[in-house]
Amino acid sequence: MTKGIAIIGCGRIGRIRGKIASEFPGISWIGLCDINEKLGYKLKDDIEADFFTTDYSELITRPEVEAVIIATSTWSHFEPTLIAIENKRKIFVEKPLTLDAKQSRFLISKIKEHNTDACVGYTQRFRRKFISAKQKVSSNQIGDITCAVTRTFMNRMGPMNELRLTQDRNSLTPMVVSGTHSLDMSLWLINDQPKSVYAKSSDKILGEIGTKDATFGLFTFDDKIWSMNICWALPKRWPGASYGLQLGFVGTHGIIDIEDTHRDVIIASEFDQGKIYRPAGREDEIERYVDFLTSYPPGDIYNNELWGPVKDETFSWLQRICLDKKTPHANAEEAHRNLFLTLAMDLSAKMGQEIDLSIDEEEIMEKLNRTE
DSSP states (O other), rough: OOEEEEEEHHHHHHHHHHHHHHTTTEEEEEEEEEEEHHHHHHHHHHOOOOOEEHHHHHHHHHOSSSEEOOOOTTOHHHHHHHHHTTTEEEEEEESOSOOHHHHHHHHHHHHHHTTTOOOEOOOOGGGGHHHHHHHHTTTTOOOEEEEEEEEEEEETTTHHHTTTTSSOTTOOOOOIIIIIIHHHHHHHHOOOOOOOEEEEEEEETGGTTTTTTTTEEEOSSOOOOEEEEEEEOTTTTTSSSOOOOHHHHHEEOOOOEESOOOTTTTOSSSSOOOGGGGGTTTSSSOSSSSEETTSSSOEEEEEEEEOOOOOOHHHHHHHHHOOOOOOOEEHHHHHHHHHHHHHHHHHHHHHHSSTTOOOOOHHHHHHHHOOO
């Protein structure tokens, strides 16, 4: 059965998902929305979409639309997601669900009320090494996990690109924006709910542009501990296009150790390798002649086409909505949990104390927004 879909946001990730959708045989109609008309009409022409508007409400409520991809900026997911839920559309929204835990909890209540099929874009679940690890943990090959370690390193061009788009930077922290991916991946494998967290942050490098350099935290469970760490302030010339991950899970009968730093395929060239994630307006700011290939999170380009986890994730979601296929996507409850825990880490670092995770969404947001 063919479907009509709406894509809200025609930037980089919306363009990628739109192209994949345009080539999927189960999609018969595509509508696009973006506040930037030039960007939107360019994508409409490129993928031969059926409709474009700058009003997402107009698009989501059209009768042709049965499912919605929300690929707007990090801080602008709430309103289009709510409209899609209330109009009983199937949803794929980029992470995070929102930046506010209270808004996120409200969306969860609406999703339950309308029985909405809602997926959230935790793309790393579609990397082969993580799917393989999930299968081994799920089949009890290492027994019960007793401790885990997660380390995430990122080039600072990532946060600079994110922060240049807004002056409202209170929630655009390393954990909320980027650490959420490695947190989701770790909890997907741990498959348990932590009871408390203690975290510390530093800001010697990126503090001047309104964010932290790093956040390191320790989560405790009833019967296990987990160290969750991120630094997104590595030098601009650092070769990795984005995440370099190292994850370790020790169980009662074994261990899974995951190396995902992309250092197995390295290029050194007389030609600049850094264009792929350089923010618009900063094209000439830095040149890099060494790069870790395969480190660009969406995937890799061959013959002008993207291959990798974003393609697999999008294709799998299209199968989900058209064929009712079961998929490994993060659901909305998991996305809310991820947001809540990243905010709890930020709150712990701000207050300098351990946070009991029985705290509710209203209290965590009130304390985070307190200015003293």
